[in-house]
Amino acid sequence: MSARAPSVFASVVRHELTTLAREKTFLLLLAIFMAMTFFSVYIGWSTRTTTEAIYHASVAYLAAQGVTSIVADPLTGVSPLLVFDNMLVYLLLIGALLAIVIGHRSFIRERAAGVLPLVFVRPISRARYIGAKLLGILLALTGIVFATYAVSAFSAAFIPALRLPAGGYAALLGFYAVSLVYLAFFAAAGLFFSVIMKNESTALFMPILVWVAAVFILPELTTGQNPVALLNPVTLTGAIPDQGLFFTAAHRLLSPFSVGQLYTRSALGMLGGGIGNSIASLFALLAYVGVAIGASAFALRRYAVTRDLYL
Amino acid sequence: MKRLRIIGIIAKKEVTDALRNSLFATLAFFLLLLVGVSILVASFAFQSQVAQYHAALSQLSPDQLKSIVLTAPAYYPLQMLRGTIEYLEVIGAIIALVLGYLAIAKEKGSNASRLLLVRPVTRGSFVGGKLLGASIILIALVLGIGVFSVAAVTFVGHVAFSASELMKLGLVLMYTYGYLLFFFCFSAALALLVPNLPRALMLAFSLWLVFVLIIPQIGDTMDPDNQVPGGFFAHLHMTQDGQTAVINQFRRYENFRNALEVSSVEKHYERLTFATLGIKTTYNDKSLGFIMHDKWPDLLVLLVFLMGSIVLAYLSARPSRIMAASP
Numbered sequence: 145m146s147a148r149a150p151s152v153f154a155s156v157v158r159h160e161l162t163t164l165a166r167e168k169t170f171l172l173l174l175a176i177f178m179a180m181t182f183f184s185v186y187i188g189w190s191t192r193t194t195t196e197a198i199y200h201a202s203v204a205y206l207a208a209q210g211v212t213s214i215v216a217d218p219l220t221g222v223s224p225l226l227v228f229d230n231m232l233v234y235l236l237l238i239g240a241l242l243a244i245v246i247g248h249r250s251f252i253r254e255r256a257a258g259v260l261p262l263v264f265v266r267p268i269s270r271a272r273y274i275g276a277k278l279l280g281i282l283l284a285l286t287g288i289v290f291a292t293y294a295v296s297a298f299s300a301a302f303i304p305a306l307r308l309p310a311g312g313y314a315a316l317l318g319f320y321a322v323s324l325v326y327l328a329f330f331a332a333a334g335l336f337f338s339v340i341m342k343n344e345s346t347a348l349f350m351p352i353l354v355w356v357a358a359v360f361i362l363p364e365l366t367t368g369q370n371p372v373a374l375l376n377p378v379t380l381t382g383a384i385p386d387q388g389l390f391f392t393a394a395h396r397l398l399s400p401f402s403v404g405q406l407y408t409r410s411a412l413g414m415l416g417g418g419i420g421n422s423i424a425s426l427f428a429l430l431a432y433v434g435v436a437i438g439a440s441a442f443a444l445r446r447y448a449v450t451r452d453l454y455l
Numbered sequence: 456m457k458r459l460r461i462i463g464i465i466a467k468k469e470v471t472d473a474l475r476n477s478l479f480a481t482l483a484f485f486l487l488l489l490v491g492v493s494i495l496v497a498s499f500a501f502q503s504q505v506a507q508y509h510a511a512l513s514q515l516s517p518d519q520l521k522s523i524v525l526t527a528p529a530y531y532p533l534q535m536l537r538g539t540i541e542y543l544e545v546i547g548a549i550i551a552l553v554l555g556y557l558a559i560a561k562e563k564g565s566n567a568s569r570l571l572l573v574r575p576v577t578r579g580s581f582v583g584g585k586l587l588g589a590s591i592i593l594i595a596l597v598l599g600i601g602v603f604s605v606a607a608v609t610f611v612g613h614v615a616f617s618a619s620e621l622m623k624l625g626l627v628l629m630y631t632y633g634y635l636l637f638f639f640c641f642s643a644a645l646a647l648l649v650p651n652l653p654r655a656l657m658l659a660f661s662l663w664l665v666f667v668l669i670i671p672q673i674g675d676t677m678d679p680d681n682q683v684p685g686g687f688f689a690h691l692h693m694t695q696d697g698q699t700a701v702i703n704q705f706r707r708y709e710n711f712r713n714a715l716e717v718s719s720v721e722k723h724y725e726r727l728t729f730a731t732l733g734i735k736t737t738y739n740d741k742s743l744g745f746i747m748h749d750k751w752p753d754l755l756v757l758l759v760f761l762m763g764s765i766v767l768a769y770l771s772a773r774p775s776r777i778m779a780a781s782p
Contacts, residue, residue: 197705205697237672348656356546365492370538375668391500
């Protein structure tokens with residue numbers, strides 16, 4: 145009996161991946177995400193080169209006006225890898241929603257089909273089932289992130305004028321590895337709420353509310369910037385202005401909980417646009433992923449498989 | 456008369472359902488909380504600006520004060536509502552999507568819808584009832600936010616709103632109602648058109664993500680002035696005329712960027728509300744006539760989006776779709 149357990153474990157992992165590949169909603173979001181990934185490099189590069197050209201046109205205009213003291217090009221010294229910084233925003237938005245859908249659907253589809261009592265008559269322990277589910281989700285996320293890396297590298301190769309520095313592709317890989325950690329947090333949140341919530345729609349909205357808090361509310365409270373400020377990569381790379389006592393206190397108290405900012409800090413560090421301690425942020429992010437995965441595993445372990453049969 | 460009565464009955468049921476729905480109540484409370492937070496944050500940010508101004512003033516000698524002109528930050532109550540508008544753009548749209556989805560999902564394929572459709576209920580009465588119900592809920596929500604905002608800004612800033620400011624706020628609340636009703640109709644139409652209900656909800660979310668967050672974000676990040684914290688042209692100490700002269704050399708790029716932005720209903724709503732509230736400084740303290748002279752195209756496009764979504768909802772509401780059970 146115990147000799148068959150690994151194959152059931154593998155079946156759960158395989159089932160996780162194959163059913164996900166059949167989910168039309170997931171495929172739609174994935175298609176949007178991949179399309180945005182492809183275009184984001186061109187958008188970043190086009191914006192950078194146009195701004196450089198605008199600087200030169202501005203210098204010519206100011207010189208013609210008789211201005212002699214003209215400030216240096218503000219883009220000089222900015223990491224060329226920051227042409228990928230739009231990806232950070234797409235990962236914050238579409239990536240997180242995609243991860244929530246993966247985590248949410250992973251459990252909801254089995255709950256809705258009422259197959260859980262059947263799964264547990266097979267020779268698989270609750271712990272192994274949870275392990276297989278989490279492994280399946282992580283494999284799906286890893287596949288998406290590496291595909292995204294490949295699309296980014298491929299689209300960068302399409303722009304001959306874009307020359308990445310030595311080690312640029314390795315740094316980009318580091319950026320996507322950090323992104324995988326961020327996505328794992330939201331996938332685990334999606335899974336957690338799909339287990340503890342009775343209603344399917346509420347189970348989907350709860351992680352979305354967590355995402356809204358992480359991406360819009362906490363950054364606003366800790367920096368005093370507008371709610372959508374985190375969606376502008378330039379705002380992310382700029383120093384946060386001194387905003388007085390309230391924001392200093394809010395920054396100290398709430399920053400450790402601001403998952404969106406922890407991610408942007410650690411991911412921008414990989415692209416050479418450091419704002420604060422990116423390694424410390426990455427460790428904090430890893431700790432949150434650990435907590436979210438632990439909470440999901442605990443909720444799954446305590447889940448009564450017959451609960452939904454009587455609803 | 457009979458048709459009006461049916462519309463009234465359907466609308467009444469919509470309102471009762473929304474009031475009993477814990478998800479709607481949670482989201483509405485969440486939005487109200489965010490409005491409070493954003494006003495508080497805006498007020499603290501303004502206080503910090505004032506403190507920085509006084510600190511800078513105290514460091515200058517009387518001689519320096521004669522040559523250096525420091526402008527004191529001016530307090531405009533309506534400008535405190537920038538965060539509120541941004542939350543309405545994002546969270547308000549989510550609430551409207553949820554309402555639109557629930558308006559159809561709770562009845563689609565159920566025995567209740569079959570019972571309803573054997574009665575003399577026309578497509579117009581069905582859609583009209585749903586729209587009237589949604590309008591009552593959304594107007595109550597928007598008015599609640601408006602009253603709460605006025606109270607919060609007055610309490611935090613200790614400055615009362617003038618009659619003209621209240622009128623501008625009233626107009627913004629009307630635009631907000633239109634913007635939210637667009638998302639209600641859009642989501643309800645998707646719930647009718649897509650056979651699988653959870654898929655319809657996720658599709659609505661995906662399109663919301665693209666049109667409310669991604670497209671405006673691309674437009675914003677492509678803006679040359681947004682490439683440097685504090686503004687690219689401010690960094691170069693360029694005058695407005697200088698900026699215009701330089702940007703005119705890059706018309707194609709700017710046209711493409713603008714075309715992206717105007718494809719999003721959210722951007723039209725934002726341009727209209729930011730101008731009316733004076734958040735866009737060019738329009739601050741200006742008359743409504745002056746603002747509407749510039750911003751009527753945004754109002755027109757917002758109305759076109761709204762009418763389009765109502766027509767789509769009407770065309771989608773075929774009895775066969777209402778009665779079709781979600782697989």
